[in-house]
Amino acid sequence: MNTAMLAAAIGAEEAATAPGPETVVPTLRRLIDERPASGRVGHP
Numbered sequence: 001m002n003t004a005m006l007a008a009a010i011g012a013e014e015a016a017t018a019p020g021p022e023t024v025v026p027t028l029r030r031l032i033d034e035r036p037a038s039g040r041v042g043h044p
Helices: 004-010 021-034
Strands: none
Touching: none
């Protein structure tokens, strides 16, 4: 997720290729609501 913390860790140019928070939040909310079994979860 493209955040200031990621940019500080890997550099702003590389962080810019990560998806923005506005696109990741719906997936995070779905995970919180559904509580799926552990494992990998895809982000559309």
